[in-house]
Amino acid sequence: MTGDAAATPLLSCRHVGKSFGALAAVRDLSFDVGAGEILGIGGPNGAGKTTLFEVISGLNPATKGAIVLDGQDITKHAPEQICHAGVARTFQLNAGFDSMTARENVLVGAYFGRNNRAVPTLRAGRAAHEAADAALEMLGIADRADKVTGKLPVLDRKLLMMASAMATKPKLLLMDEPVGGLTAREVDRVMDAVRAIKAAGVTIILIEHVMRFLVRLSDRIMIMHHGEKIFEGLPTKLLDDRTVVDVYLGQGASERLRSFMESTHG
Numbered sequence: 001m002t003g004d005a006a007a008t009p010l011l012s013c014r015h016v017g018k019s020f021g022a023l024a025a026v027r028d029l030s031f032d033v034g035a036g037e038i039l040g041i042g043g044p045n046g047a048g049k050t051t052l053f054e055v056i057s058g059l060n061p062a063t064k065g066a067i068v069l070d071g072q073d074i075t076k077h078a079p080e081q082i083c084h085a086g087v088a089r090t091f092q093l094n095a096g097f098d099s100m101t102a103r104e105n106v107l108v109g110a111y112f113g114r115n116n117r118a119v120p121t122l123r124a125g126r127a128a129h130e131a132a133d134a135a136l137e138m139l140g141i142a143d144r145a146d147k148v149t150g151k152l153p154v155l156d157r158k159l160l161m162m163a164s165a166m167a168t169k170p171k172l173l174l175m176d177e178p179v180g181g182l183t184a185r186e187v188d189r190v191m192d193a194v195r196a197i198k199a200a201g202v203t204i205i206l207i208e209h210v211m212r213f214l215v216r217l218s219d220r221i222m223i224m225h226h227g228e229k230i231f232e233g234l235p236t237k238l239l240d241d242r243t244v245v246d247v248y249l250g251q252g253a254s255e256r257l258r259s260f261m262e263s264t265h266g
């Protein structure tokens, strides 16, 4: 899907705000994400992007507004309820259990990500094992499944985080700076992974500073600044927006991005 969010959006945020004491990290933010869409979010450091993910995923609930997923108001739900409702997330820094194998990490997502579980009876059944194996396969790391997570290279750890999220079988995947610190070739590898996730029918919101990644993958882009939306629209319109160029991209980055867009969009 390109252009506007679908008539009935998968995710709808209305007047969402999040304050930490006197600091309004997210202010009166409204936007929709259509099923199957990739919404890219950019903006300067401290703009409130990660806080928005904290709020949607319930780790740090909104102080204002409403968040509706597939018709269900999840604004005040606990993180595990939101995960069970179909929202999964990856983090800026590697999250995972270092001493466990890659497969065991993904199995945690498959086991706990769908339903409430009683920890004392922890025993992953066949469905969880199948979901874990399918996620490892989808992210192209099945051959590293028995490696200890803490010893995996940075790219594999990022793919593993994505596999753990996918093992929860989400409707919506939130990805926070998935290519930070990667080489250009590794960025291409993650792009392929994101395309595979989209092709599987998962809706995606991704935060990223690497503009090539953001512009290539996103159906629509939202730029935040001081907790507010300063742009929402097609990637090709980004450079026409004076405020975006002035407060976020700067002249040099804009020119580089323009020549990159001209070479990829005709």
Ligand SMILES: Nc1ncnc2c1ncn2[C@@H]1O[C@H](COP(=O)(O)OP(=O)(O)OP(=O)(O)O)[C@@H](O)[C@H]1O
Binding pocket: 020, 023, 025, 043, 044, 045, 046, 047, 048, 049, 050, 051, 052
């Ligand atoms: N738990 C918290 N307590 C207090 N202030 C916080 C908390 N989390 C974030 N903030 C503040 O909220 C603002 C937005 O931070 P946030 O991490 O959401 O920005 P960001 O756009 O994700 O930045 P970056 O691109 O650097 O990751 C910042 O001023 C930050 O210091």
